[in-house]
Amino acid sequence: MSYYVLYALFAIIAVVLVLYYCVGFDTINAAGLKEPQYTNALIYLKYALVVVTIVLAVFAGLAQFVASLKDNPKGAIKSVIALALLAAVIAVCYGMASSEPILVNGEPYTDISMLKLADMFIYSMYLLVAIAAVATIVNMSGIFKK
Numbered sequence: 001m002s003y004y005v006l007y008a009l010f011a012i013i014a015v016v017l018v019l020y021y022c023v024g025f026d027t028i029n030a031a032g033l034k035e036p037q038y039t040n041a042l043i044y045l046k047y048a049l050v051v052v053t054i055v056l057a058v059f060a061g062l063a064q065f066v067a068s069l070k071d072n073p074k075g076a077i078k079s080v081i082a083l084a085l086l087a088a089v090i091a092v093c094y095g096m097a098s099s100e101p102i103l104v105n106g107e108p109y110t111d112i113s114m115l116k117l118a119d120m121f122i123y124s125m126y127l128l129v130a131i132a133a134v135a136t137i138v139n140m141s142g143i144f145k146k
Contacts, residue, residue: 093120
């Protein structure tokens with residue numbers, strides 16, 4: 001069953017990409033620039049895929065947590081602690097983020113929430129990549145092997 005969904009998604013993505021790259025490059029947008037005719041279709045497809053992915057990830061995580069809570073309560077609590085640590089990392093990175101305006105195309109960009117959000121993503125990515133690298137090195141060194 002899941003491969004039918006996968007193939008259907010591949011087909012939808014392929015159709016939208018073919019439309020985007022091969023049909024109509026003479027549409028003028030609000031800024032007076034040319035853009036492909038199906039730009040909005042591609043953007044909305046990406047939004048839909050992100051939303052569906054987030055909803056399914058949350059649903060699957062909750063279902064696995066409930067199932068794990070019945071069989072292995074300690075393991076379920078450890079997963080909640082890991083999720084809480086991730087939320088703490090994101091909160092700390094958001095707190096560290098700058099809200100100083102920047103120049104974008106020669107114009108000052110002053111949307112504080114978006115500036116802080118962009119910095120949060122960058123800082124959290126750096127921190128999580130560093131944690132993953134250290135964890136990989138520690139795992140390969142065999143320090144915690146029994």
